Each structure stands twice: as structure tokens, then as C-alpha cells.
Amino acid sequence: MNWQSWIWASLGLAGCLGPSQVNSTIPAAGSGPQFPSVQGENLEGQSFQLPAGLESPYAVVMIAFLQEQQRVVDTWLAVADSLLAPFPGLRYYEFPSITHTMPAFSRAWLNNGMRAGIPDPRARARTITLYVEKTAFRQALGIPDEQSVHILLIDRAGRIYWRSTGPYTAAQGTALAGALQALPPAP
Numbered sequence: 001m002n003w004q005s006w007i008w009a010s011l012g013l014a015g016c017l018g019p020s021q022v023n024s025t026i027p028a029a030g031s032g033p034q035f036p037s038v039q040g041e042n043l044e045g046q047s048f049q050l051p052a053g054l055e056s057p058y059a060v061v062m063i064a065f066l067q068e069q070q071r072v073v074d075t076w077l078a079v080a081d082s083l084l085a086p087f088p089g090l091r092y093y094e095f096p097s098i099t100h101t102m103p104a105f106s107r108a109w110l111n112n113g114m115r116a117g118i119p120d121p122r123a124r125a126r127t128i129t130l131y132v133e134k135t136a137f138r139q140a141l142g143i144p145d146e147q148s149v150h151i152l153l154i155d156r157a158g159r160i161y162w163r164s165t166g167p168y169t170a171a172q173g174t175a176l177a178g179a180l181q182a183l184p185p186a187p
Contacts, residue, residue: 033142035061035158038132040095043115043124050128051158056091057186058155060176063095065134065146072149075168083177089186094127099134153179 035051042048051059060080062073073094080092098110111129118124130137134146141160143150153162153176162179164172 033140033160035152035154035160036137036140037158038130038137040128040130041111042126042128043111043118044121046125048128050130051154052156054091054093054154054156057089058087058153058161058180058183059090060092061095061152061154062093063097063141063143063150063152065097069149072167076149076151079168079173079176083180087180090180092126095130096127097130097132097134097137100131102131151176153183 037052038050040048040050048054060076060083062076062080064070064073077092083090083092096114102110114127114129115124118127138144138146141150141152148165149167151164151172152160154160161183162176164175
């Protein structure tokens with residue numbers, strides 16, 4: 001059992017992943033959901049007010065609700081990394097989303113466990129844990145449940161330019177690249 005599995009199993013969250021991940025690419029409507037204002041802390045201990053505090057004008061964010069979804073997030077990392085050179089105003093982040101009711105000592109324990117299991121400082125810096133009221137967070141984003149990883153292309157104002165769910169596919173990569181090319185110039 002790896003460290004992540006151990007952490008999530010000890011929190012009673014292991015085995016909660018649904019039977020399948022659904023792939024879908026959904027262009028965001030101009031008046032659709034927006035990324036809500038939330039606070040988070042990366043695994044380097046830096047606090048963020050999101051989305052305004054994003055380190056770039058645009059970001060690809062991978063939102064996971066369950067530990068088992070990390071393997072789905074991992075399918076997106078190489079492609080997200082490959083987009084940084086052609087799109088210099090872009091960054092990408094992993095947003096593990098945990099209930100806001102978790103006590104402070106449990107939060108510290110969880111963050112320290114994740115930090116210890118990720119030796120790459122760049123990966124720790126881009127992993128921002130969100131302790132949120134999960135139902136309200138999902139509703140604000142138009143996410144019906146916690147059974148899938150959601151990948152969003154957002155800006156600092158919270159506008160969603162592109163969205164998808166599930167593991168990476170070549171078709172999703174093409175759609176994301178197209179959405180990036182169609183973005184307005186960075187402010």
C-alpha cells in the first residue's frame with residue numbers, strides 16, 4: 001500500500017471510486033458556472049486565494065475528490081506539462097478537494113503525509129489542497145457528484161473556458177489545445 005492509499009484508507013475514504021470514469025468534453029457556456037472563490041494551501045505551505053491568486057493568467061486545474069482518483073489525475077500531468085512551453089501564460093494545478101469539516105490536526109496530518117510522499121518540489125507547489133464545503137463547491141462548478149476527476153481551463157476571474165472529466169485521451173488533449181489557442185490574450 002502506498003502512502004496515499006494508507007492516508008485515505010485511514011480516513012475511511014478508500015474504495016469510494018465509482019465503477020467507471022466518464023470521458024466528456026464540454027465547452028463552457030459564457031454564462032455557465034464559474035470557479036468559486038476558495039482558499040487553499042499547497043504542499044509547500046503557501047496559501048492561495050483562488051482563482052484570483054493563480055500564478056498565471058490561465059490554468060488547467062484537475063479537481064479530485066477521492067484518493068483513488070489520483071491515478072486519473074496522473075494521466076493528465078504529462079500533457080499539462082507539455083502545454084507550458086507553447087502557452088507561456090499557463091500553469092496547471094492539482095486540487096485535492098476535502099471536506100471543510102476535517103479538524104485542523106487531521107488537515108495538518110494529511111498535508112504532511114502528502115508532502116512526505118511527493119519528493120518533487122514542483123509537484124508539491126502545484127498541489128493545492130482545498131478544504132471546502134464540497135456540495136456548495138460542486139454546485140458552483142456544475143459538478144453533479146464526486147465520482148469523476150474534473151479538468152477545467154480557468155482564468156483568475158473564475159471563468160471556465162473548457163472542461164472535461166475522467167482520464168486523459170488524445171481527443172481531450174486536442175480539444176484542450178484548441179481551447180488554449182482560442183483564449184483571449186492574457187491581461
